[in-house]
Amino acid sequence: MAILGLDEKEYFARGHRACAGCGESLALRLLMKVAGPNVVVCHCTGCMEVVSTPYPETAWEVPWVHSAFENNSAVASGVERALKHLGKEDTKVLVLGGDGGTYDIGLQCLSGAFERGHNITYVCTDNEAYMNTGIQRSGATPFGASTTTSPAGKVSNGKHEGKKDLMHILAAHGSPYLATASVGYHTDFLRKVKTALETKGPTFVNVMVPCVPGWRIEPEATIKVAKLGVETGATPLYEIIAGKHKLNMPVDSSKLKPVEEYLKMQGRFRHLFKPEPKTAELQAIQQGVKDGIDRLKKLSDLGL
């Protein structure tokens, strides 16, 4: 029985090798029900490419291409123009990458493709670190998170810098549709993917996907943690439609839960609570979340 009007067919099929509780593979499975079957998927190097295509097996029931880590948006540019030349403009071009391939090493290609205005939809499955190579810090890793290259130690409380604001980097390119989403709120996520695919031009969805080993959470906690990210404001949900902000939190943004509830569930922030609470850091994180939400709300309310 089709639920929520979703395609019953799996375009990202079972049997792949992702970890139990993987938020990223769940996001792919769901979004492919919206994107398939008339689509070409261009995928960055990363966990999902590795777990889904161990030659001669594949989890992909749609045409899929991978070549390197940082060139995916450029590959998609070539695919899109080739489809245009062949008169197959109804075939969607879906570009997938993790935060490493999107925020950092692939940013130049992403910028080039968005500046040229290709008709592509880019979905970044953001788990806030380089998980495929063993949980190293990325530009999307939040302040205070301990990773293998920003470890908490005697004189360090994890990553010293905040998360890169990719949404506004892409907004500056004049993209017609940008959105953040969470795998914990999948109907909101899928609505945004659908909107992105149906909007002409370069569109973008950043979906937050908890990583079990990377965030050091229990496999059954993925959705709970993802939801808490939204409910605390750590993962703000919003769209930028033709340059205008629209905050669409599923909870009252003036009654958000304390961010500590979200942080406490994750091993990557354990050093902020044990052996004793790092009050200054926790306050800084809470203030950062509040400021972020307040700013988005203001922009949204003013129709900017």
Place this chain on the structure above:
Amino acid sequence: MKEVMEASHAIAEAVKAVDPAVIAAYPITPQTHIVERLSEYVANGELKGEYINAESEFAAISACLGAQATGVRSYTSTSSQGLALMHEILYIVSGMRLPVGMTVVNRALSAPINIWNDHQDSISERDSGWIQLYVETAQEAYDMTLMQYKICEDKRVLLPSMVCLDGFTLSHVYEPVDILEKARVDGFLPKYKPVHAVLDPKEPLTQGPIGFPTHYMEFRKDLVDAIAGSERVIGEVMAEYSRMFPVSIKDSRPDRYYHYEEYMMEDADVVLVAMGSVCGTIKEVIDELRGKGVKAGLLKLVTYRPFPNELIAKRLSGYRKVAVVDKALSPGNTAPLYTEVASALYDSKERPNLRSFIVGLGGRDVTLGHIERIINMTLKGEGAKTEWMF
């Protein structure tokens, strides 16, 4: 249509006739005249292909990869640092067996930064799995651009290819070129019908999967076999082209294209081996010295990848004195072309005395005097095993 034109524009004419669906490029000196002319063709509607103004050479080759994987013909061109920036993707394009066409306008690699000619850029990509063909004249550059697509799209090959021509020394030089009518080109190179996997929702296929240790070596062996096998196809295509389009401008190209071109080798006491536009200078010196009774000859190498080992061994075996002229280096070892010629001759019973000469790095003029010295030093056995012609 016979016309005196810049070699870069001759290449643009050839690309127009090839009619790629997607051109993706990033400008770099001295490649610019090719891509500027192609942009004009697109702007004037003479070329119906899509032109992607890539934000880097790295993006340009990646866009070609994507287009070719979708099932259309693609083209790019670059030089020097641009080719080096493409390095990672070059291996992937050949590994995915996508017949992308590229023109390399040869230029030195930094540092120090230098925009002038030598062969270090393309020679440094010799292990990338791309076919490499080196040309001497504008006519050859035009012809080889048409041939490269016929070669690399052959289902026995399915590999990308580079046509390499010397930056400035050839790319910016005006020479008479015979440009073929489109219908004649179409008779040689039919409309593109991909015989490789394509990205088509009607027939979903996974391209570019992860190859574990259980399969990786087989993929690499297939690639090596394909490029080795391409030697035969290159020979066939060159023969077909020469048959279909006989020489119309004297001395603009060999009568019959082949992996190499011989010049005055028959009775030569000394043979030079070289690639590219320097061969024109060498031919002139040979003519002059012949008048003085010095019997020198030239083996101009066209096909560098695949390296025609057996053909070279057979052709050079029996000569007593051979000088290899390199426009590139392999720091820490002997010069690349010299090393490969020496390797090709290893199993020969009659191995020549082989000398190595480094010329023309970073655009240093290769003079008639340099070539005469190379010939004399080789004949007399003077100097070190490797000599630099400063």
